[in-house]
Amino acid sequence: MSKTSAFLVLLASVSASKLPPSFSIPKSDAVDHVNALIGNGGDTPNGSGGMIPSTAPPFAMTRWVAQTHENYVSVTPYNYTASNIHGFQGTHQPAIWMGESAQVVVVPGIGDVKSKFEDRALKFSNATEVISPSYYSVDLDAGNGNKILAEQSATSRVGHLRFTFPQSEEGFVLLEATRPTVITSTPTNITYPLGSIAIDPTHREITGSNSERQDWIITPTPTAANASHFRGYFCARFDAPFAEWGIVQNGSTAAGTTAGDGSLLSGYARFAAGTRTVNVRVGVSFISVAQARRNLDNEISDGVSLEETARRTRAAWAEKLDRITLEGASEADKEVFYTAFFHSLQFPYEQDEDGHYYSAYDNQVHKGQSYTGYSIWDTFRAEWAWLILFAPERVPAMITSMLQDYQQSGWLPMWKNIVETNIMVGTHADSLVAEAVVKGVKGFDTDLAWEAAYKDGVVPPENDRNTTYSDREENVGYEVRAGLSSVYADNGWVADDVHSESASRTLDYAYDDYALYRLAGALGKPAEIVTMLYDRAMTAPFTLFNNATGFMEARNADGGWAGPDAGWTEGDKWAYTFDVVHDIPALARHRGGNVSFVSSLDAHFDGGHNDHSNEPSHHIPYLYALAGAASKTQERVREIAKANYNNTPVGLSGNEDCGQMSAWYLFSALGFYPVNPASGEYVVGSPFFDKVTVNLPSHPKPLTITAKGAPSAKYIRGLTIDDQTVGSPVIRHEQIAAGADVRFEMSEVPETWGGR
Numbered sequence: 001m002s003k004t005s006a007f008l009v010l011l012a013s014v015s016a017s018k019l020p021p022s023f024s025i026p027k028s029d030a031v032d033h034v035n036a037l038i039g040n041g042g043d044t045p046n047g048s049g050g051m052i053p054s055t056a057p058p059f060a061m062t063r064w065v066a067q068t069h070e071n072y073v074s075v076t077p078y079n080y081t082a083s084n085i086h087g088f089q090g091t092h093q094p095a096i097w098m099g100e101s102a103q104v105v106v107v108p109g110i111g112d113v114k115s116k117f118e119d120r121a122l123k124f125s126n127a128t129e130v131i132s133p134s135y136y137s138v139d140l141d142a143g144n145g146n147k148i149l150a151e152q153s154a155t156s157r158v159g160h161l162r163f164t165f166p167q168s169e170e171g172f173v174l175l176e177a178t179r180p181t182v183i184t185s186t187p188t189n190i191t192y193p194l195g196s197i198a199i200d201p202t203h204r205e206i207t208g209s210n211s212e213r214q215d216w217i218i219t220p221t222p223t224a225a226n227a228s229h230f231r232g233y234f235c236a237r238f239d240a241p242f243a244e245w246g247i248v249q250n251g252s253t254a255a256g257t258t259a260g261d262g263s264l265l266s267g268y269a270r271f272a273a274g275t276r277t278v279n280v281r282v283g284v285s286f287i288s289v290a291q292a293r294r295n296l297d298n299e300i301s302d303g304v305s306l307e308e309t310a311r312r313t314r315a316a317w318a319e320k321l322d323r324i325t326l327e328g329a330s331e332a333d334k335e336v337f338y339t340a341f342f343h344s345l346q347f348p349y350e351q352d353e354d355g356h357y358y359s360a361y362d363n364q365v366h367k368g369q370s371y372t373g374y375s376i377w378d379t380f381r382a383e384w385a386w387l388i389l390f391a392p393e394r395v396p397a398m399i400t401s402m403l404q405d406y407q408q409s410g411w412l413p414m415w416k417n418i419v420e421t422n423i424m425v426g427t428h429a430d431s432l433v434a435e436a437v438v439k440g441v442k443g444f445d446t447d448l449a450w451e452a453a454y455k456d457g458v459v460p461p462e463n464d465r466n467t468t469y470s471d472r473e474e475n476v477g478y479e480v481r482a483g484l485s486s487v488y489a490d491n492g493w494v495a496d497d498v499h500s501e502s503a504s505r506t507l508d509y510a511y512d513d514y515a516l517y518r519l520a521g522a523l524g525k526p527a528e529i530v531t532m533l534y535d536r537a538m539t540a541p542f543t544l545f546n547n548a549t550g551f552m553e554a555r556n557a558d559g560g561w562a563g564p565d566a567g568w569t570e571g572d573k574w575a576y577t578f579d580v581v582h583d584i585p586a587l588a589r590h591r592g593g594n595v596s597f598v599s600s601l602d603a604h605f606d607g608g609h610n611d612h613s614n615e616p617s618h619h620i621p622y623l624y625a626l627a628g629a630a631s632k633t634q635e636r637v638r639e640i641a642k643a644n645y646n647n648t649p650v651g652l653s654g655n656e657d658c659g660q661m662s663a664w665y666l667f668s669a670l671g672f673y674p675v676n677p678a679s680g681e682y683v684v685g686s687p688f689f690d691k692v693t694v695n696l697p698s699h700p701k702p703l704t705i706t707a708k709g710a711p712s713a714k715y716i717r718g719l720t721i722d723d724q725t726v727g728s729p730v731i732r733h734e735q736i737a738a739g740a741d742v743r744f745e746m747s748e749v750p751e752t753w754g755g756r
Ligand SMILES: *[C@@H]1O[C@H](CO)[C@@H](O)[C@H](O)[C@H]1NC(C)=O
Pocket: 003, 004, 005, 044, 045, 046
C-alpha cells in the first residue's frame, strides 16, 4: 500500500558515521552496509519509504528511534532533515499509513523539567549521529554550551538508553506516558489518551501505561468494543539513585509526587550533580506493568552494559544478513541490498511476551506466540515468499497467530495493527496460508487454516449488500471480501455501484480463490470444492474484460460498464488489467495472443503507466517472460531497479509497506520473482551480481547464484540448476529451497533463451 508520487532523484548519499569499535562486535560486513536512512526522505508521506532509522532486533515488538516529530498516520517519528530531537521513542507504528499504538518516550534534559513536545526540544547536528540497526548515538545541545550524549540500543521488548550528562549539571530523565494525539490522517481531531505513571525511588523505577491507539476509529465493529481496553505498559529502571522525582501533567510539575493518572502525563527522576552516566532500560508490555518488568529482567538484566545489549542485537542481525554474500556489487549496491534485507525482516512483529500474549480482539491474555503488523495486501506478493526462505523458523508461528486472530475475531487478518484495521482489499491471508502449504511449511494447524481461509471464500461480511466498505470507512464490520454476496449470487463481479474499489476487489478475490484452490488441492479437499474454486478463480477476472477497449473495467450491478477509471484502488486500468497472476495464458488470449500481449506490456511501460511505487505494478515486468519475451523482462527489471532504489533517504520510490518494496528488489537481485505466489513458482528475471551465495536457514547446502558479468550484461543466454538445463524462465520453489547451484550465462545482447 502506498500512494504514488514522482520519484525524487538523488540527494547526496548518506552513510552513517562510523560505529565505535565496542559497538562493532560481532564483525559483519553485511550489517555494516545497512543504511537505515534509506526510505526516510521525501516531500510527502508517499514520496519515499516511510522508514525510520530504528534500533531493535529482527521482528522486534518495540523499535526505538530518536523522536523528531509527533507521529501519526502519514507522519513518522523521525525525519532526517530535522534539527531537534524531542526524546527517544519506543514505537509500534508499523508503516507510514498506519497509526501509533502505546508508545513510550524517554527524554533526557538538564535544568527545569519540560514535558511538552516543543518545550523539551534539544538541538542536534546530524554530523554527530551514529546510526546502525543495533546502536544509535547523538550529541544533544542542552544549552549554555552543555552537551548530553544520548546512546540507544534495544532488544525486542526492552529499550536501553544511556545518557551522559555534563559534569556540573543535575541531569533528569522524563518518561512520557501520554500526549495529545490525532486519530485521522489530517491533524484536525486532537484527542487526549489516558494513562498512568508511578514512581518508585527505592527501586529506581518509573512505570506507567498509555492507551493511545491511533487507528481505533477504523477498528471493525464489534471487535472495537473489546479492543478499547488495549493499553501499553512500561517499566523503566535506572542504574543511578534518584535525587528528586515528580509527575508532570499538562506542563505542571508536582515534585515529590509518585503517582498520577490521566492525559498529558509524564514522570521524571533527577540525579545528583556529578552523576555523569545514567543507564535506563525500558521494558514494554501489552499485558501489564508486572509483565513489562519481567520483560526487562528477562531481556536486559541489571548490570548488562549498553555495549552488551548492542552486541546481542547486532549478532541477531548478523545471523540473518551474513547469510547472503555478494560478489560484483558496488558499495552503493551493497547498501541498497542489505538495507532492503534489514527492512524485510521487521514485520510482522512479535506481540507475545514470555510465552503469553494480549489479544485486543477479545481483551484476554492467552498462552502462545503472536505477531502483529500484517500489511497483507502488500506482503502477500513477495515479502511472504522472502520470509519463507529467510525466516522459516518464524513462519509457522506467524500463521498460527493469524489463526488465533480467526478464533478470536471470526476472521483471518487483512491489515492487522494490534487488531484489524480494514485497510485495502482482498483476503490475501488465504494466499499466505496456501503458499506456505504449497511450499511444504509445517508446524501449524492445517485443518483450522483451511476452515479459516475457506470462510473468507464463501462468507460475505456483515451487511454486505448495503455497506460500501470504502477505504477507512468507520463503524462498519470486518471488511473481508466485501461484495462477495453479489459476485457469485448475481453477476460474477463486485458491483461498482454497490461497493468501493469494485474492480480491484473482483480481480483480487479471483486470485484469492486460486490460492484457496491450491490449498484445497494440497490438503485433499473434496473434488467439487476444488473445482468450484478453480472455476471461480478462472472465470471472475474476465467478467471485467471489456472486449471493446482491451482493458479490465468495473461494472455495475446491472452489467453496465462503470467507466475506465472507476473501481480501482492504488492503481489504474493499466496496472490492474495485468492483475490475473494465476492465469497469464488466458489474459494473453484476451489481449489477442502472446505477440499482442507483449505489445500491450510495451504500451504499459513506454506510456509511463508502470508505477513501481505502488504494489499493483510489482509483478508486471515479469509477465513478458510468461509470454515468450524473457529478454524484455530482463531489460525492464534492471530499469526499474535502477530508477526506484538507491542508497539515499529517497532510495525507495514508494512506501516500504512492511517489506514488500524491499522484497521486490531482493528477489529481483537474485534473479527471480514470485509472480503467482500460491503457485510455488518463480519467474526468472535478470540477476544483478556476478555471484550471490545464500546460506539458507536450516539447509547445509548453499544456494549459489552465479551470473558472471551480470553487472554489465543484463541478458540471459542460458540457465542451469544443479547441472540440469532450464529451458523456460520459470523455476519451482523446490528447485532452490534446499540449496542449489544456479548458473546463469549472461549476455550483453538479447538472446533467444525464454524468448526475445
Ligand atoms: C501523495 O501525498 C500528497 C500529499 O500528502 C497528496 O496530495 C497526494 O494526493 C498523494 N498521492 C496519492 C496518489 O495518494
